[in-house]
Amino acid sequence: MEVIKGLRQQAVRELLRTRRIRTQQELAAALRERGFRVTQATISRDVAELGLVKVQRGGALVYALPRRPDELEVTAAQRLAELLEDLPFEVREAGLLLVIKTVPGSAHALANALDRAAWAEPVGSIAGDDTVFLAFRDRASLRRVRDRLARLTVH
Known part of the structure; x- marks a missing residue:
């Protein structure tokens, strides 16, 4: 299975x-054209694992590889910093949550990078299409991460 995943x-x-x-959906169709059997869940995992982001090209938001190729070794903190440089986002507070709004299709990559950074303060994260929720035990932890x-x- 890992061989197929690597090829895909x-x-x-x-x-x-x-x-x-x-x-x-376009990515899934293009992979099917190349003979890969993929589901929506498979595509979502690949988007997160590869750190794909949405960027403006030719008047449309399209998926793109992160600025640094995955083959280069970077720390989780470096990966997060690079993603945050490239990705427009806005942070809001809601109780003991940080609500991070970004461009459609990029929340999973952002949540994955935040999780891999292994910061001590967040107790968990949830990602939608363009929104990440980070949950905290207390306000002090929330403020540290916001800062x-x-x-x-x-941004």
Whole structure:
């Protein structure tokens, strides 16, 4: 299975270098054209694992590879910092949650990067299409992460 996953993710990288893929459905169709059997869950996992982001190209939001190729070794903190540099987002507070709004299709990659950074303060995260919820035990933890996110980016 890992061999198939590696081949499929390599195909995703190639597709994103050669085509404008706007949705996960388009990505699934392109992979099926190449002979891969994929489900929506498979595509969602690949998007998160590869750290795909949505960027503006030719007047449309399309999936793109992160600025640094996955093959380069980077720490989770570096990966998160690079993602935050490239990804427009806004942070709001709601009780003991940080609500992070970003561009459609990028929340899973952002939540994955936040989880991998292994910060001590968040007790959990949930990602939708364009929103990430980070949950905290107390306000002090929430403020530390809010301030850390602000320092990591100019957005």
